[in-house]
Amino acid sequence: MRAAVSGALIALGVVLATAGGGSGTTPAYAEGSDAADSTCEVSAATLTWGFKESWRAYIDGSIANGSWETSDGADYETPNFLWSVVTGSADASGTAGELSFTGSVHFTGHSGVLDMTVANPTVVLSGADSASVLIDISSKQEDGSVVEATQAAFASVDVSQAEVSVDGDTVSITDAPASLTAEGASAFSGYYAEGEELDPVTITYSLDASCSASESATAEAGTSSAAAVSSDASSAPASSESAVSSSGLSAGWTAAIVGVVVVALAAAAAVWLRARKGRVGQ
Numbered sequence: 001m002r003a004a005v006s007g008a009l010i011a012l013g014v015v016l017a018t019a020g021g022g023s024g025t026t027p028a029y030a031e032g033s034d035a036a037d038s039t040c041e042v043s044a045a046t047l048t049w050g051f052k053e054s055w056r057a058y059i060d061g062s063i064a065n066g067s068w069e070t071s072d073g074a075d076y077e078t079p080n081f082l083w084s085v086v087t088g089s090a091d092a093s094g095t096a097g098e099l100s101f102t103g104s105v106h107f108t109g110h111s112g113v114l115d116m117t118v119a120n121p122t123v124v125l126s127g128a129d130s131a132s133v134l135i136d137i138s139s140k141q142e143d144g145s146v147v148e149a150t151q152a153a154f155a156s157v158d159v160s161q162a163e164v165s166v167d168g169d170t171v172s173i174t175d176a177p178a179s180l181t182a183e184g185a186s187a188f189s190g191y192y193a194e195g196e197e198l199d200p201v202t203i204t205y206s207l208d209a210s211c212s213a214s215e216s217a218t219a220e221a222g223t224s225s226a227a228a229v230s231s232d233a234s235s236a237p238a239s240s241e242s243a244v245s246s247s248g249l250s251a252g253w254t255a256a257i258v259g260v261v262v263v264a265l266a267a268a269a270a271v272w273l274r275a276r277k278g279r280v281g282q
Contacts, residue, residue, distance in 0.1 A: 038091070040211035043169075045086040045099050047121060049133075049178075050079045050199035052192075059109050066109025072119070074103025080199075081105055083121060090125060090205055092166060095159075097125045099205055104136075115140040116187060122151060123203055129160040131176065133201065139187040147186055154184035157201050169207045175200040 083101035090097025104119030162176035
């Protein structure tokens with residue numbers, strides 16, 4: 001009789017150990033997801049930015065009687081400056097990355113008294129809501145001194161107010177509001193203050209195709225692995241009227257088996273008690 005009780009306890013232990021091992025189906029899928037979230041090199045990108053409309057109007061107007069010239073990869077198509085020579089890396093969601101462009105814009109006016117160059121902008125994507133534009137600055141001040149800075153934090157960009165879209169390997173962040181930083185304001189001889197509204201920023205970039213293909217394959221492999229584990233864990237037939245998840249099915253079978261073992265234990269104990277009472281009665 002003791003053997004019967006011991007056998008039932010061993011069966012219960014096996015059932016509980018099997019139930020505890022069912023939590024091992026998640027990592028395969030998680031690994032695939034993590035790989036898909038990694039960053040890739042950027043193969044092409046364009047920064048479209050008018051800088052500041054009122055500034056362009058002032059430079060081009062009858063007061064400053066000035067102009068601007070683009071060079072080294074920058075261009076101008078009314079009403080925006082364009083940069084398209086880029087290096088950097090980013091993720092496919094548009095929430096993290098750094099895009100460094102090459103090219104300069106040289107503003108002049110007042111017969112050379114006004115002389116400012118902005119060059120080599122870098123867009124730093126630092127989350128789903130924000131970004132910043134860093135720029136090399138050289139700007140002559142009213143007193144004749146020159147303010148110079150390399151990769152100064154020139155503009156703050158509100159990505160949360162932009163239209164963000166993903167089309168295959170290409171991410172577009174369109175018309176993100178931008179404002180002048182304190183460091184950027186120093187280039188304007190006090191004419192514009194920190195927080196001054198700038199023209200909206202539009203960034204479009206494409207990820208390297210081989211990197212995207214590699215990530216896609218990794219993600220698919222992770223998903224397939226998870227599906228295989230899930231399939232092995234749920235060999236019992238599913239209802240034709242409702243879809244039951246493999247984890248829910250495993251839990252249901254575990255509960256049923258535990259119930260059977262508990263009943264077996266109770267029955268074995270009852271038999272043992274009756275046998276003992278019989279021996280005592282004798």
